[in-house]
Amino acid sequence: MDASHHEAERVLNPYASFLGDNDPFHVIVTTPRTLAAIVGRTSEERLNRSPAPGKWSIREILCHLADCELVFGFRLRQTVAEASHVIQPFDQEAWQTPYQSLSAQDALAAFTATRRWNLLFIDAVLPGALPKPVIHPERGPMTFGTIIETMAGHDLNHLAQIQALA
Numbered sequence: 001m002d003a004s005h006h007e008a009e010r011v012l013n014p015y016a017s018f019l020g021d022n023d024p025f026h027v028i029v030t031t032p033r034t035l036a037a038i039v040g041r042t043s044e045e046r047l048n049r050s051p052a053p054g055k056w057s058i059r060e061i062l063c064h065l066a067d068c069e070l071v072f073g074f075r076l077r078q079t080v081a082e083a084s085h086v087i088q089p090f091d092q093e094a095w096q097t098p099y100q101s102l103s104a105q106d107a108l109a110a111f112t113a114t115r116r117w118n119l120l121f122i123d124a125v126l127p128g129a130l131p132k133p134v135i136h137p138e139r140g141p142m143t144f145g146t147i148i149e150t151m152a153g154h155d156l157n158h159l160a161q162i163q164a165l166a
Contacts, residue, residue, distance in 0.1 A: 013139060013146055015153030024152035029119060031155040032112040035062070035162070039108050042166045047104040051165055056096075058165050061158050062107035063099040064092060069114040072151050076118060079134040079144045080125050087136045122148065
């Protein structure tokens with residue numbers, strides 16, 4: 001894929017703006033360890049404290065990350081398995097209903113296990129899968145590589161929020 005096409009994809013991908021010069025593969029590999037370190041040194045009270053009405057606590061962000069990792073895994077697999085797959089968007093607010101009854105530790109464990117499985121899948125299909133096309137109904141044409149950039153940018157966005165709250 002040429003550089004201009006790659007940059008055009010980044011413009012359509014709002015999470016890519018969080019990447020800067022970071023290597024998306026490095027980000028997605030290191031995020032679970034970074035999260036574990038933060039959770040390990042943060043009190044239960046702080047993990048559960050919402051910064052403002054309607055804003056997620058660290059625990060709720062971890063639940064969201066675990067949910068998103070399931071979604072990313074499904075998107076990655078469908079991109080590889082199907083020709084020009086159309087991604088199914090989801091409403092993150094509607095998915096948050098059970099977050100109040102889930103622990104930060106369980107959310108982190110789910111995220112970490114699912115991320116490990118997704119990384120093994122990514123390693124198994126690279127490099128051939130990177131240019132494989134997929135369509136996001138709200139963002140337009142993307143590739144397998146764009147999904148990886150989205151994962152990394154999404155990680156960095158929420159890591160910054162978690163670090164500020166911790």
